[in-house]
Amino acid sequence: MTASVFKIIILIFLLxxxxxxxxxxxxxxxxxAAALQRVTQTRSQILEKESKFSIEKPGDTLRRRLLQQLSLPVAGPASLGTGHLLEIPHWPEPGFPAAIQTPDTHREKQASPLTLSLFQSLEIGAQNSFEFQxxxxxxxxxxxxxxxxxxxxRNKVIGQVQQxxxxxxxxxxxxxxxxxxxxMTSERRFESGPVLTASLAADLASLLFSGGNSSLGLLGDASLSIPLxxxxxxxxxxEPLRQAEQNLVYxxxxxxxxxxxxxxxxxxQYLNLLQQMDTVDNARDDYTRRQALTLRSRxxxxxxxxxxxxxxxxVQTQLVARQRWLSAQEAFKKQMDSFKMLLGLPPDxxxxxxxxxxxxxxxxxxxxRDPEVPGPLELSEQTAISLGLARRRDLQVAQGKVFDAQRAVVVAADALGAxxxxxxxxxxxxxxxxxxxDLDNARLRTDKGVFSALLTLxxxxxxxxxxxxxxxxFIQLEQAVREVQKLEDTLKIEIRSRLRELFEARQTxxxxxxxxxxxxKRVKSISLFMEAGRAETRDLLEAQDALLAAQNNLTAARVNYRIAELEIQRDMGVLMVTDTGLWQEYSPKGSF
Incomplete structure (x- = not known):
């Protein structure tokens, strides 16, 4: 009977x-699933809209396809991603991580060279950038x-079997x-402070000789600890749980x-590259014009x-123009390599x-055309700063850390007491x-139990x-407050600076x-005068220099104004960016 009861107990335990x-x-x-659920819920609360989140990268990334389809040199399997690594001995999950096939905007076979639009670059950066991941x-x-x-x-259960x-x-x-x-031991910690522990142990002790006696042991044990x-x-x-919640928000x-x-x-970087491409084109056209002028002069x-x-x-200015063209091309290549690194694409x-x-x-x-008419994002300084103070995410983090520091003071004060x-x-x-x-089987009887209560001061x-x-x-609280003040002043300086840059770029x-x-007009006029023998070659060369500089400066002014528009939206915290990397710009009239 003893063995049967124990077998039933041990069977239940083993199940x-x-x-x-x-x-x-x-x-x-x-x-x-647990982590993603918490991230998704918290993001939905913060962003006030449903949002999906995943850290899984497409297994068929543009980076990998470029490396493989263009036969670019690689150092090893890691160059193609985690899903292409060889599994080492004793690997716990065969086949994971695998080359996960998720939607990729650029899955088709890539042509060489690959042409990217600005929005494609934003998407590719979100999928391939190392820092983004x-x-x-x-x-x-x-x-x-x-x-x-x-x-x-949570309730925690620990089980142990011994022979x-x-x-x-x-x-x-x-x-x-x-x-x-x-x-079997179970423990539960309550958020109010008490800790409840309960355990149940069963033994079957059997003698090999001396009649082969056996006895069943049962022991139930429970304790409750309450800090007062x-x-x-x-x-x-x-407090640790509250801080973990805040850390996720941050x-x-x-x-x-x-x-x-x-x-x-x-x-x-994309717009700067376009500007540099335009500089290359202008330098090439300038070199072509100077070639024609040299032939005519000869x-x-x-x-x-x-x-x-x-x-x-x-001849001399033609040589200078050629060198300028070559230098512009090399500068473009250098900027392009930096851009590809930013997107997480192979530089080659x-x-x-x-x-x-x-x-x-x-x-x-x-x-x-009218320098007195401001652009749509040239807001008043007060309006722009107010938007920044209300929407900047880093300022929200800094303000949250002040509250964290206040709670830390409360916890530290509690530790000083009895x-x-x-x-x-x-x-x-x-x-x-x-x-x-040799003893009789043990029984769980309250009239034979051992009870105790302990009060420790x-x-x-x-x-x-x-x-x-x-x-x-308290010092850390002061530091957290100063960090908010510093960030607030930095925010104001950034926005004021961006507004001045917008104004200057518009005037420029x-x-x-x-x-x-x-x-x-000057180049055309001097060319006509030269045809009539009323101007010198030097006059035309100077006019061409002025035209090249003006063309490059005009493109730079266009790009600078556009970049300033993007940067002030970023500094005000109003540039909305999706998880796929695409932006939705702010409109003062219709918000977004």
Whole structure:
């Protein structure tokens, strides 16, 4: 009967143990789901809209396709991504991480060179950029940390099974036997401070000789610990959980801020590249014009109609123009390599850009014919600063950390007090070993139980370390407040600076548009005068220099104004950027 009862108990225990034995993949999937749920819920609350979040990258990224389809050199499998690594011995999850196939805007076979628009570059950067992925993982890790803190207050169950053979030679006669035992322990921490622990142990002690006696041991044990002074109260006990919740909020806000910064960085480099491409085109056209002028000067010189010194001037300026063209090309290549690194693409992949944004910016000249009419984003200083103070994510993080520092003061003050703890325990039944295998089976009887209650008072005579921590918390609070003030002043300086840059860029755009028109008129006029023999070669060369400079300055003014528009939206925190990297610009009239 004893063995049968124990077998039933051990069978139930083993069934529970089997149900609890899970694969690493199952653990990972559960943790992923828990973290993503917390991230998604918190993001929806912060952004006030439903949003999806994932740290899984497409297995078929543009970076990998460029490397493989163009046969670019790589250092090894890691160059193609985690899904292409060779599994090492004892790998816990065969096939993971795999080359996950998720929607990719640019999945078709890539032509070489690949032409990218501005919006395609934004999307590609969100999918391939190393830093973008790292920032997303930081949000996910904050979700994991929150899940771990929440786990601190869940029911926890620990199970253990033992099979022991022992021999006691100190008795007469000797005792040799076995003990099969199992123990289940459950613990629950409450957010108000108490800790409840309960355990149930079952033993079956059997002698191998001396009649083969056996006895069943049962022991139920429970304890309750309640802090009454120091360390008590929901606001103290749950402070690590509260901080983990705040850290997740901060990670999300910082990611949203980063998306704006990253999108503007991509836009700035893309537009600067277009400007440099235009500089290359202008340098090429200038070189072509100077080639034609040199040929004409040579013919006139051979005919005795032009001084040799003027012919030499044409040749010299042609050489300078060629060098300028070559230097512009090299500068473009260098900027392009930097742009590809920003997007997370191989630097040796050949890429072309779409000139459409530059052509669209040429239409801005019509919008700024009157230098006194401000652009749509040239808001009043007070309005722009008010928007920034209300919407900047990094300022929201800094303000949240002030509240964190205040809570840290409260927790540190609590640690200075006396500690009063109530501990109650109850124990029913008895364990069994081979030395007690002759006893009757144990029973869980309350009239035979052992009960105790303990009240412990730890007087606050020695709290030096806690006092130092308490004082430091006030210093940290002051530092957090100063950080908000510093960031607020920086924000105001940035916005004021951007407004001045917008104004200056608009004025420059108006001036340079006029300068190009005058330079073109000057070149045309001097060319006609030269045909009539009323101008020298040097006059035309100077006019061509002025035209080239005016053309480059006009393109720079267009690009600078457009970049300033993007940067002021970023600095005011009103540039909306999706998880795919695309932006939605702010309109003062219709908001977004």
């Amino acid at each position: 529970g143990l089997t149900a609890g034995c899970r694969t690493p993949e199952a653990f990972r999937r559960d943790v992923d 790292t920032r997303k993982e930081a949000v996910f890790q904050a979700g994991l940390a929150l899940y771990l803190e929440q786990d601190f207050f 022991l053979f022992s021999a006691d030679l100190s008795t007469d006669p000797d005792r040799k036997g076995t003990r099969s035992s199992m123990e 002074l120091r360390g008590s109260g929901r606001h103290i006990v749950t 990670a999300i806000l910082e990611f949203e801020q980063f998306k704006q910064t990253f999108a503007v960085a991509v836009g700035r 013919r006139l010189g051979d005919a005795g109609r032009l001084k040799e010194i003027e012919v030499d001037q044409s 992949a050949e890429i072309r850009l779409d000139m459409a944004p530059l052509r669209q910016m040429e239409k801005m000249d019509d919008l700024h 500690e009063l703890t109530f501990l109650g325990s109850a124990s029913l039944g008895e364990r069994r070993t081979i030395t007690t295998a 730890d007087l606050p005579f020695e709290r030096t370390a806690e006092a130092v921590t308490y004082r430091n918390r 755009l108006f001036i340079q548009a006029q300068a190009v028109a005058l330079a073109e």
